[in-house]
Amino acid sequence: AHLNAAGEPRELWRRNIERLAADTDIDNFRAYVPPAERVPQYYPQPAGYYPVGPATPLGIPVIAGRRLIVLDPLTGIRNWQTDGIARDAVLLCSGDNVLVLSEGSRQIEVRSLVDGSVRSVARLPEWWGEANLNVGSSVRDIEVEAGVELLWRIVLQGQSCVLFRLTAGKATVECRDLLTDTVTWSIELPQETVFSNVANNVIAV
Secondary structure (H helix, E strand, O other): EOOOOOOEEOOOOOOOOHHHOOOHHHHHHOOOHHHHHHHOOOOOOOOOOOOOOEOOOOEEEEEEEEEEEOOOOOOOOOOEEEEEEOOOOOEEEEEEEEEEEEEEOOOOEEEEEEOOOEEEEEOOOOHHHHHHHHHOHHHHHHHOOOOOOOOEEEEEEEEEEEEEOOOOEEEEEEEEEEOOOEEEEEEEEEOOOOOOOOOOEEEOO
């Protein structure tokens, strides 16, 4: 949608996702989305977007079956497409890139939003599964034993992930680059710390 001169929304275009993949196998479509990845009104940030990724000035990525398509944001015209992406793929966008994440293949594929070329392929971080499994559980409800570390994924921003780490001695909020698995910043906090959902790029701890 686009705002007109009066500030009212105006529909620019619409596309049927099934028709975007009309020549692909219907079995490529996912019939089930895990409850943790459904997005009700009040929900922590998802681990990636499916079937429509974040809208960017360069394009809107869409998954149709096992086809990745990028549509022009103003016209809805198909800029490019590629087939054979992972069946469980989800999408993120960072700058002029679309990130295709797959737990099944344990990979993050980085493609240009402009032409679809593959710019890099990275290994999905080892902590990814555990951090996602704890989403939605309360830090207060868990007693941490000595020598044990628990992880929560708080939010994804571009190619970065903000994590909450809890041990028997302290808590830590840190930001890690998904592609290099390096820490970009980290803040140590008392063990009793809890964290909020993210709103307007702000997290309360």
